[in-house]
Amino acid sequence: MLEKEKLPRVAYAMMNTVHEEEVELLQKLESALNQNPFKVMEVDQVLSELLAHTQEHFANEERLMQEVSFPAMMMHQGEHLRVLNEMKRIVSHWEQTRDPEVVREYFLETLTEWLMLHITTMDTVTAQFIAMHKGA
Numbered sequence: 001m002l003e004k005e006k007l008p009r010v011a012y013a014m015m016n017t018v019h020e021e022e023v024e025l026l027q028k029l030e031s032a033l034n035q036n037p038f039k040v041m042e043v044d045q046v047l048s049e050l051l052a053h054t055q056e057h058f059a060n061e062e063r064l065m066q067e068v069s070f071p072a073m074m075m076h077q078g079e080h081l082r083v084l085n086e087m088k089r090i091v092s093h094w095e096q097t098r099d100p101e102v103v104r105e106y107f108l109e110t111l112t113e114w115l116m117l118h119i120t121t122m123d124t125v126t127a128q129f130i131a132m133h134k135g136a
């Protein structure tokens with residue numbers, strides 16, 4: 001499981017805080033998926049928190065990019081949109097099938113790996129640009 005301490009840090013503090021919150025929610029999801037007896041409602045609850053938080057996470061970065069006219073904003077925003085749509089598809093699959101394995105594989109593997117890569121690449125470059133124009 002992803003730990004907060006292992007998260008790559010970017011140059012704009014507020015973004016790091018949001019990334020840490022996202023990791024906390026992924027950890028919460030892992031506990032909900034591991035509970036015995038299994039409670040569907042708890043997974044539902046964490047998934048909706050995770051979806052709302054991710055939406056805010058991305059919107060916040062997009063607002064910052066707009067404020068400083070970040071040149072690669074469209075590319076970064078496009079990647080956010082792609083992942084958000086993917087996440088929504090997995091959540092609606094979960095609502096239809098209640099299959100925890102698909103949720104586990106997507107959120108704890110695919111999305112977690114994506115998040116690490118995204119922070120190291122697009123978020124890092126974006127944060128440097130924002131910090132340069134706004135101060136960290």
Ligand SMILES: [Fe+2]
Binds near residue numbers: 119
């Ligand atoms: Fe981010």
Ligand SMILES: [Fe+2]
Binds near residue numbers: 058061076080118122
């Ligand atoms: Fe991002």
